[in-house]
Amino acid sequence: DVKVTQSSRYLVKRTGEKVFLECVQDMDHENMFWYRQDPGLGLRLIYFSYDVKMKEKGDIPEGYSVSREKKERFSLILESASTNQTSMYLCASSLRQKVNNEQFFGPGTRLTVL
Amino acid sequence: AQSVTQPDIHITVSEGASLELRCNYSYGATPYLFWYVQSPGQGLQLLLKYFSGDTLVQGIKGFEAEFKRSQSSFNLRKPSVHWSDAAEYFCAGTNYGGATNKLIFGTGTLLAVQP
Numbered sequence: 001d002v003k004v005t006q007s008s009r010y011l012v013k014r015t016g017e018k019v020f021l022e023c024v025q026d027m028d029h030e031n032m033f034w035y036r037q038d039p040g041l042g043l044r045l046i047y048f049s050y051d052v053k054m055k056e057k058g059d060i061p062e063g064y065s066v067s068r069e070k071k072e073r074f075s076l077i078l079e080s081a082s083t084n085q086t087s088m089y090l091c092a093s094s095l096r097q098k099v100n101n102e103q104f105f106g107p108g109t110r111l112t113v114l
Numbered sequence: 115a116q117s118v119t120q121p122d123i124h125i126t127v128s129e130g131a132s133l134e135l136r137c138n139y140s141y142g143a144t145p146y147l148f149w150y151v152q153s154p155g156q157g158l159q160l161l162l163k164y165f166s167g168d169t170l171v172q173g174i175k176g177f178e179a180e181f182k183r184s185q186s187s188f189n190l191r192k193p194s195v196h197w198s199d200a201a202e203y204f205c206a207g208t209n210y211g212g213a214t215n216k217l218i219f220g221t222g223t224l225l226a227v228q229p
Contacts, residue, residue, distance in 0.1 A: 105157040
């Protein structure tokens with residue numbers, strides 16, 4: 001069974017802390033994605049990666065960075081967490097091909113920044 | 115600009131009634147279209163997808179969707195709703211031939227099911 005896992009389901013941090021969200025996939029997918037989900041806004045792409053050490057900004061990269069040192073792992077980093085980064089964070093992965101390239105999602109991490 | 119629109123924020127149906135969730139897209143070329151479902155506190159699960167060919171697509175859990183190019187729509191349907199279908203539904207699209215397949219999501223439709 002294909003699987004995308006995220007390191008935490010719930011996380012509570014304080015303003016100014018450095019926060020790491022980890023995502024691991026076991027499907028040997030080239031593409032990995034980080035989304036942020038907020039009520040009424042749907043899912044918005046923060047960053048994605050199409051290969052190890054490669055990354056591209058999505059629609060809302062400000063305040064975030066990412067790291068992809070290994071193919072199966074994609075980390076989202078909040079350098080200095082702020083209250084407006086309280087949200088649900090979803091990781092996804094997909095094959096890097098032109099057809100049949102659906103994304104598979106992890107269970108999400110609900111982050112609260114106090 | 116490319117976009118996916120879900121006009122209905124919230125829908126309530128009675129158990130056993132039929133369901134149609136609307137999705138409209140704006141793409142220059144033929145898009146790849148998806149419907150995902152998210153149960154409370156969970157990640158997204160793929161219900162069905164359209165890439166090409168037959169415009170009526172069958173998915174899991176008894177769902178289907180019809181691609182209508184003339185209306186730029188990809189509406190999700192189910193003939194008889196079950197209480198377990200209560201969830202949030204997202205329509206998404208991406209460009210044909212995009213290897214990095216960045217998805218554009220609609221804002222979601224929250225489905226409530228009355229007994």
